[in-house]
Amino acid sequence: MDIDDILASVDRGPGASPESTALDHQLLTRFWVAERAVSEVLPWPAPLMERVMDRVRSQIEAIEDLAASSADTDPSAQTNHAHNPNLNLRLSILQTDLARTQYLIRSLLRQRLAKLTKYSMHYLVQLASRNKNPLDSQPSQTTQASQSTPEDSVPDLASVVDFTPLSEQESTFVHTHQKLLATHYGGSFMGAFPPQLRRLTDNVGGTSMVQGPETKEAVFVRCLGAEVPVVVVAEDGVEEMGVTMRMGDVWMVRWEGVKTAWSRGEVELL
Numbered sequence: 001m002d003i004d005d006i007l008a009s010v011d012r013g014p015g016a017s018p019e020s021t022a023l024d025h026q027l028l029t030r031f032w033v034a035e036r037a038v039s040e041v042l043p044w045p046a047p048l049m050e051r052v053m054d055r056v057r058s059q060i061e062a063i064e065d066l067a068a069s070s071a072d073t074d075p076s077a078q079t080n081h082a083h084n085p086n087l088n089l090r091l092s093i094l095q096t097d098l099a100r101t102q103y104l105i106r107s108l109l110r111q112r113l114a115k116l117t118k119y120s121m122h123y124l125v126q127l128a129s130r131n132k133n134p135l136d137s138q139p140s141q142t143t144q145a146s147q148s149t150p151e152d153s154v155p156d157l158a159s160v161v162d163f164t165p166l167s168e169q170e171s172t173f174v175h176t177h178q179k180l181l182a183t184h185y186g187g188s189f190m191g192a193f194p195p196q197l198r199r200l201t202d203n204v205g206g207t208s209m210v211q212g213p214e215t216k217e218a219v220f221v222r223c224l225g226a227e228v229p230v231v232v233v234a235e236d237g238v239e240e241m242g243v244t245m246r247m248g249d250v251w252m253v254r255w256e257g258v259k260t261a262w263s264r265g266e267v268e269l270l
Helices: 003-008 018-035 044-070 075-082 086-118 121-131 141-146 168-188 255-263
Strands: 218-223 226-234 239-246 252-253 266-267
Touching: 018 044, 018 086, 018 266, 044 086, 075 266, 086 121, 121 168, 218 239, 218 255, 226 252, 226 255, 252 255, 255 266
Parallel strands: none
Antiparallel strands: 218 252, 218 266, 226 239
16 A cells, blocks of 8 residues: 555545545645744634544544554454454554655644734734724723732733634733733732823833844745845835746845735745
8 A cells, every 4th residue: 555545545525536636735834934934923724633633533543543553452353453464554644644644743733822922912902903993003091000919901802803823712811811921910010000101002102111022033935936035224215126936046134025926925944
């Protein structure tokens, strides 16, 4: 039996094939590499992760069934097992492929959790701002005065419906993490500050307390499209079309210049 046939035997979804499995693994690997290459959290690929996790569950079930068969102590079963030399090979292949996928998933989640922990308030403010009334863009003096503790300045995500770039579970983690952190700050030292200085989102004087990821960092990318323009962002924030990459080119560019091209699948990070 071919290895691809063994791996495809655990795919129970409609339209599953060795080609689709290999493509999903390639997409997962590329997303993992990209997540490690940039400092910001990339948009959560929900459909891809659902397919991958379904396949992982199917593989675990298949491995458990095969392991139970090989560990059967019934004499007749042992005799039948002796005439099935492919059983151990099949079990080994499935376990190896499962370990490979689990490593990518664990490493990917650890990378994202590290970023979410470091920039938790940044992403909370980003999520909350999408559902804010434009008339409330500037907090009133009454609102600022009511935020007398660090916990009060943590944005509420109860009305948020779009969690991009996070998953819903990640947004819950970020909110809980920042709440615990704010409670710790308040009990340790911020409780002794004047009420107007206890907000964790303060930006008085043009300096924001909210730290965000760096978008001007340099990354290595490979061009996957025929011609892909690299955007250059000027100091005043105006985007200008820079040089053009061609298929197969490997360049070191600023992440902000190829972020849009990456989201369209025109480049891959290395």
